[in-house]
Amino acid sequence: MRKLIILICMLFSSIIVSEEQKTPNYNNFIPPEIMTPDEVKTRIGTLEFFDGLPSENTVKLLYDNLDFIRGVDAFLNFVPAASLESVRVGHKKYGVQNSNQVVIFESLMDSNPLWLTGNTDTVYASTFIDLRKNGLTVIEIPPGMGPGTVNDAYFRYIIDMGTPGPDKGKGGKYLLVPPDFKGEVPKGYYVAKTSSYINWLILRGFLKDGSTDYSVNLLKNGLKIYPYSTKDNPEKMEFIDVSGLPVNTIHANNYMFFMELNDVIQREPVDFISPELRGILSSIGMEKGKSFSPDERLKNILTDSVAVANGTARSLAFSPREKDAYIYPDLYWQTAFVGNDYRWLKDNGTGGRFLDARTLYFYIATVNTPAMQAKLPGVGSQYAYLAVDESKNYLHGSKKYKLTLPANIPAKDFWSIVVYDPQTRSELQTSQPFPSKNNKRNTDLKFNSDGSIDLFFSPEAPEKMKSNWIQTVPNKGWFLLLRLYGPTNAYFDQTWKPGSLTLIE
Incomplete structure (x- = not known):
C-alpha cells in the first residue's frame, strides 16, 4: 500500500512539472534591448509603463511632444513658403494688384523697407504673377537686361532670364505655364512650367557710370508682362517707384507664421508640395480645404515650437x-x-x-x-x-x-x-x-x-x-x-x- 501511495505521488508530481514546463518564461529568451522598463527618464520627463503599456500621463506627455516636434518641423521646412508669401503681401502694400504692375527701386533700395539682405547697389524690379488669374503668361525681357529669375510659391527655381537665362542677355519672350494647364503650349517662347499659381519675378539692373538711369529706362521701355490671351492688346505696364518706402516683406517668427503659411496652403494646388511635407502640416491640423483652427492646447504648443524653431534657424x-x-x-x-x-x-x-x-x-x-x-x-x-x-x-x-x-x-x-x-x-x-x-x-x-x-x-x-x-x-x-x-x-x-x-x- 505504501508503495502504491509513493507511486501515485510521483505520478502527480510529474504531471505538475509537465504543466509548468508548458508555460514559457519569456524573460529567459527575449533580448533586453527590445524591452521597455516601467520607468524611463528622458529630456521631456519620466515616462511610465506597465509591461510596455504607457500610462495615461505618459501618453499625454508624448503626444504633446509629438505635436511640438511637428510644429518645429513645419517652421524649419516651410520658411521658404512663408517668406515668399510675405514678399507677396509686401507687394500688395506697395499697390501691386496685377502682373502688369511692377515695383521698381529707381533710386536703389535704402534701409527703410524690410527685405531679407536687400541690395543697395542694383536696380530691383519685382512683381507677382497669379497664373490662376492670368492663365498662360508672357514675360518679355528687353535686350541688355541683367539677371532675372522666376521662383514659385515655395521659393523653388523656375527659370532664369536676362544674362543668366536662355536669352543670354539678348532679350526674348518667356511663357509661364500654370500647374494645371492641359492645352497645347504655344511655340516661339522660352517655356517654363511651374508647380504653383503664385510666382515671383525679380529682375536686377546694374549701375552705369554710378547712375540708375540706364537700367530704369531699360526696364520701363522694354519689360512687358501680360496674359497670353491678351497678347494682341496687352494692358499697359505700370511701374511703381517704391524707393524709400517702409514696407515689411519678412515672415513672422511667432504663431502668426502658421497663419501666413495656411494662406499659401489654401491657395495653391494640393500637389505643389510633396506628400511628406503635406503630412507635416496635416499633423498639426493644416490641410487644404479645411479650417486651420487649433484648440488652446495645440495653439500653445505651436507657439512654443515656433519659438524653438526660430532660435534654431538663427x-x-x-x-x-x-x-x-x-x-x-x-x-x-x-x-x-x-x-x-x-x-x-x-x-x-x-x-x-x-x-x-x-x-x-x-x-x-x-x-x-x-x-x-x-x-x-x-x-x-x-x-x-x-x-x-x-x-x-x-x-x-x-x-x-x-x-x-x-x-x-x-x-x-x-x-x-x-x-x-x-x-x-x-x-x-x-x-x-x-x-x-x-x-x-x-x-x-x-x-x-x-x-x-x-x-x-x-x-x-x-x-x-x-x-x-x-x-x-x-x-x-x-x-x-x-x-x-x-x-x-x-x-x-x-x-x-x-x-x-x-x-x-
Whole structure:
C-alpha cells in the first residue's frame, strides 16, 4: 500500500512539472534591448509603463511632444513658403494688384523697407504673377537686361532670364505655364512650367557710370508682362517707384507664421508640395480645404515650437556647425549656399535634401537660382557674409572695427559691402540711408598705396576716413555681406581672400 501511495505521488508530481514546463518564461529568451522598463527618464520627463503599456500621463506627455516636434518641423521646412508669401503681401502694400504692375527701386533700395539682405547697389524690379488669374503668361525681357529669375510659391527655381537665362542677355519672350494647364503650349517662347499659381519675378539692373538711369529706362521701355490671351492688346505696364518706402516683406517668427503659411496652403494646388511635407502640416491640423483652427492646447504648443524653431534657424544662420558653411578654413566668412546646390541636395543627392542648409538660406535671403551659386568666372555673382570678428565674437554696434580687403578684389564688374540688422536680416537702419560701400557708386573711397582698402564700422566716423566708414548702432548687433559681381578665378581658387574684422576698440 505504501508503495502504491509513493507511486501515485510521483505520478502527480510529474504531471505538475509537465504543466509548468508548458508555460514559457519569456524573460529567459527575449533580448533586453527590445524591452521597455516601467520607468524611463528622458529630456521631456519620466515616462511610465506597465509591461510596455504607457500610462495615461505618459501618453499625454508624448503626444504633446509629438505635436511640438511637428510644429518645429513645419517652421524649419516651410520658411521658404512663408517668406515668399510675405514678399507677396509686401507687394500688395506697395499697390501691386496685377502682373502688369511692377515695383521698381529707381533710386536703389535704402534701409527703410524690410527685405531679407536687400541690395543697395542694383536696380530691383519685382512683381507677382497669379497664373490662376492670368492663365498662360508672357514675360518679355528687353535686350541688355541683367539677371532675372522666376521662383514659385515655395521659393523653388523656375527659370532664369536676362544674362543668366536662355536669352543670354539678348532679350526674348518667356511663357509661364500654370500647374494645371492641359492645352497645347504655344511655340516661339522660352517655356517654363511651374508647380504653383503664385510666382515671383525679380529682375536686377546694374549701375552705369554710378547712375540708375540706364537700367530704369531699360526696364520701363522694354519689360512687358501680360496674359497670353491678351497678347494682341496687352494692358499697359505700370511701374511703381517704391524707393524709400517702409514696407515689411519678412515672415513672422511667432504663431502668426502658421497663419501666413495656411494662406499659401489654401491657395495653391494640393500637389505643389510633396506628400511628406503635406503630412507635416496635416499633423498639426493644416490641410487644404479645411479650417486651420487649433484648440488652446495645440495653439500653445505651436507657439512654443515656433519659438524653438526660430532660435534654431538663427543658430543655423549665425553660428552654423556645418564646416562647409565656412568659405575659408582659417576665417569665419560664410556662404548661405551651403552645399552649392540650388535644390539643396546633399552630396549630389546621395545625402538627401540638405534641410538645415535650406533653412539657413531662406532665413536670411531671397531669390533662388543656380546662377547665384554656380562657379562662373567673369559672370554672375558670389556672396560671403560675416557675423563675427577675428576672435569669433558677434559684432557689437558700440565697438569699432576695421576690415581690410586686399588689392585686386576679384570682381570684374564691381564689389560691395552692405551691413545688416541680425533681427530683421535687412539693411541696418542708421542715419546713413545706404549702409554700404560700393566701388562704382562710392567714388570717394580711399585706397591704400598697395591697392588694398580699409573699411571702418562704428557708431561715429573715424577721423579723416568718413568716406570708408559704415555706421553701426550702439548696443545693437550687425553683420555684413560681401558681394562680387563678375567674380574672377582669384575668388574661386582662393588666391584672394578678404581679411577678418579686427576689433579696434
